[in-house]
Amino acid sequence: MLNCGDGNAFLGHLVWLSWTPSTATATGIHTYNTCHPGCAKGTFVSTQASVRLDYPVRTGAGVEFGGISFTYPSASAPGGYYTETTPAPTSPG
Numbered sequence: 001m002l003n004c005g006d007g008n009a010f011l012g013h014l015v016w017l018s019w020t021p022s023t024a025t026a027t028g029i030h031t032y033n034t035c036h037p038g039c040a041k042g043t044f045v046s047t048q049a050s051v052r053l054d055y056p057v058r059t060g061a062g063v064e065f066g067g068i069s070f071t072y073p074s075a076s077a078p079g080g081y082y083t084e085t086t087p088a089p090t091s092p093g
Contacts, residue, residue, distance in 0.1 A: 060093035
């Protein structure tokens with residue numbers, strides 16, 4: 001789940017293409033709410049996405065990826081694709 005855990009955007013059906021100590025990549029489906037005219041009445045749209053995990057950090061649970069970025073088609077974005085990058089939630093300590 002993405003975007004504050006409110007259920008308005010998520011990544012699913014991930015197929016992992018590579019996994020190393022420093023990064024992992026996958027393809028999958030990005031589903032998001034258009035929130036037009038508002039999120040309560042928005043429409044959910046699904047599109048192909050590429051996903052990248054990076055920024056490994058040591059936590060109390062071991063090494064976890066601390067960053068996530070995903071790219072998906074967007075007619076309004078320059079070049080036709082939009083990339084979102086955000087910190088990934090990790091375990092304490």
